């Protein structure tokens with residue numbers, strides 16, 4: 001999407017390959033191969049200023065400098081967890097802060113990106129949800145998180161998850177363009193199967209994702225298959241009742257031929273009972289899905305607890321083998337508040 005910075009320059013790093021080609025041809029009278037060069041400089045080779053683009057003439061670089069800009073984020077702080085997870089806090093040009101997380105899990109290295117400053121979904125177990133929504137991130141800000149994380153490591157980032165601050169489907173157009181950029185062959189080229197978008201399920205959101213060309217992974221933050229419990233935990237889920245959410249997941253299964261992950265954050269006395277497990281089993285009937293259980297991570301101002309380990313065992317053994325696949329996810333980076341639900345400034 002075409003956007004300008006405060007000096008009226010186009011934010012070039014937020015343009016998909018096709019948008020960049022069009023803009024360069026219309027505004028700079030450049031041939032298509034220049035788009036390939038410039039796109040690769042920004043998204044593959046990590047150029048942050050046009051002067052680094054040595055296969056462009058000096059006059060072209062100078063012209064680009066007057067018309068366009070490559071977005072970079074300022075690192076405000078970073079915190080390393082015992083398990084190797086690193087949480088970064090980045091300052092945006094308007095001094096808003098976002099957080100992104102690098103999660104090593106050899107042979108994988110996963111970047112967890114934010115899509116909004118804050119979030120308006122308001123999940124009551126989530127620090128970001130408590131902030132409310134300040135604004136959407138623009139495409140250039142979304143992809144810049146990935147490049148900033150890349151610049152800190154020699155290891156190739158193999159996977160990307162949109163599970164940081166914000167609800168990706170609430171900022172769909174910018175997320176869509178970011179997906180196109182990071183999976184483009186001429187850029188950082190992370191295959192769509194290695195990219196997962198997490199959503200609570202907003203009306204029309206999963207369908208829009210299903211209509212994109214890539215085979216993106218979908219993770220649905222379910223947290224309860226009992227309508228009343230889910231509405232308490234995820235207030236915005238009122239907009240999409242469970243039966244419609246299930247229909248959207250089924251259609252994603254069919255359209256992409258991919259199994260969907262259902263995220264389920266276990267909270268003591270809230271959604272860890274056998275009745276909740278029964279409802280979950282019922283919900284997953286006919287779905288190609290994997291249930292990812294995670295244990296609640298403590299946040300300020302919320303009076304929840306993790307269930308005791310025997311309760312978790314009981315819940316899991318009810319689910320499996322009634323459900324196809326059930327895993328208990330290790331919480332990563334909880335000691336530096338980088339785990340699920342803990343991001344917030």
Ligand code: SF4
Pocket residue numbers: 119120121122123126127128129130164165166167200221341
């Ligand atoms: S869990 Fe996700 S969707 Fe819910 S409030 Fe937090 S950031 Fe928003």
